[in-house]
């Protein structure tokens with residue numbers, strides 16, 4: 001009898017011991033070792049790794065020998081452009097190797113996302129292997145206007161946000177200088193804007209990212225002479241702030257050339273541009289008899305001028321020619337813009353490196369799908385992740401839509417070399433991660449990214465619940481279609497909240513999920529009416545998170 005109980009005891013002991021060994025150890029003293037002679041970029045990537053760990057749990061970064069975990073950073077070409085490897089080193093440390101500096105940044109991102117953060121400390125990733133991105137152009141376009149988050153938040157918040165996009169695999173930051181908001185480049189508001197975003201671009205470069213700007217459309221300044229104004233273009237979807245200029249008027253063309261030469265010179269003083277996106281509409285485009293069809297005539301002259309002037313200042317800069325606004329579901333190219341662009345590229349395509357194409361909401365330009373990409377150039381897309389089917393944008397918190405974006409991507413994933421999502425703020429952070437997942441691995445399922453995001457930003461224990469929440473959010477996305485599942489989503493969020501660390505619970509990424517669930521439940525219970533103290537407080541908190549007090553599409557205000 002005694003012997004039997006001893007056997008059972010020993011069996012239980014060894015089973016427990018083996019289970020303990022199988023689970024990776026939680027540590028709270030970590031050392032990060034950089035390669036010898038690291039440059040500023042590698043040092044900055046190491047700082048991001050350290051900052052991410054210490055802001056998510058109580059673990060400490062140390063430099064001495066008594067670390068419980070050593071993470072070595074390394075750069076070794078041969079993995080594949082921008083790829084990385086995570087491996088165990090002979091001395092027991094974990095090694096993150098980038099093929100290049102960007103690969104190191106993306107490897108650090110993968111390591112961080114597959115590690116876990118608990119009140120007990122940090123549990124390092126058990127993910128091992130190599131990964132190389134399939135799409136080469138993976139940009140995030142931040143719409144820097146309207147006093148949205150990017151314009152209004154403290155600049156360090158914006159910089160940290162850009163770093164987080166780098167961790168997800170974005171290799172390029174793109175912004176737009178909104179000429180229509182300023183009275184010339186010497187306008188104090190323009191100076192403030194340029195100082196701010198040149199700083200943000202420099203900081204993006206300091207972690208190895210590429211940077212670019214979108215300009216074009218013959219977009220003027222607020223105080224451009226009225227006699228230079230364009231003839232309004234047909235189609236409301238093409239956008240119109242009313243200050244686009246007509247480059248077929250000789251004095252207007254001189255004015256535009258001076259204006260954009262001045263802008264490129266100004267940027268050149270501080271930042272080297274890696275890509276330039278020539279944009280046809282919104283703002284801009286002219287329908288006069290000498291410019292129209294804009295995409296086949298005025299816009300092409302404009303883009304060719306930019307190609308010369310941009311490359312004169314930034315010889316390595318890639319020219320991306322946008323076809324945004326060439327067609328939509330109601331107007332599939334009656335004006336010959338595609339044909340005109342094809343004709344010009346057939347004569348000479350030295351002014352174009354890529355074609356950008358996309359439509360509004362569920363539409364992707366038919367021309368590309370049936371006729372191919374003009375000039376057979378590499379194609380990049382422009383998914384609209386911010387404004388689709390919800391107004392005010394971001395006004396209700398997080399707006400994830402994995403199925404929607406997977407469906408849109410499936411139409412072109414076999415022909416695209418990447419793209420850049422259109423972003424108005426941080427509420428669509430998960431959509432940005434989903435798109436980054438597609439660009440890294442075109443066949444990746446959106447929900448795989450949702451799970452990876454939830455495990456990293458919230459808790460591995462909250463992953464299943466948050467996946468269900470995201471499915472409900474997408475189903476209830478349109479404000480006139482919020483169903484009883486909103487009650488279930490709120491219950492799941494409240495339950496999940498119990499399993500996450502205090503750091504994650506108070507972070508904005510959790511709050512925008514929590515508040516979305518709360519607002520949807522309240523809207524369902526109030527038959528769609530925005531009313532009551534609960535909603536009032538939730539909208540006010542969202543406004544604070546976005547720093548959107550001065551933004552015209554800020555969350556609703558309840559009196």
Ligand SMILES: [Zn+2]
Nearest residue numbers: 246286288291
């Ligand atoms: Zn014109």
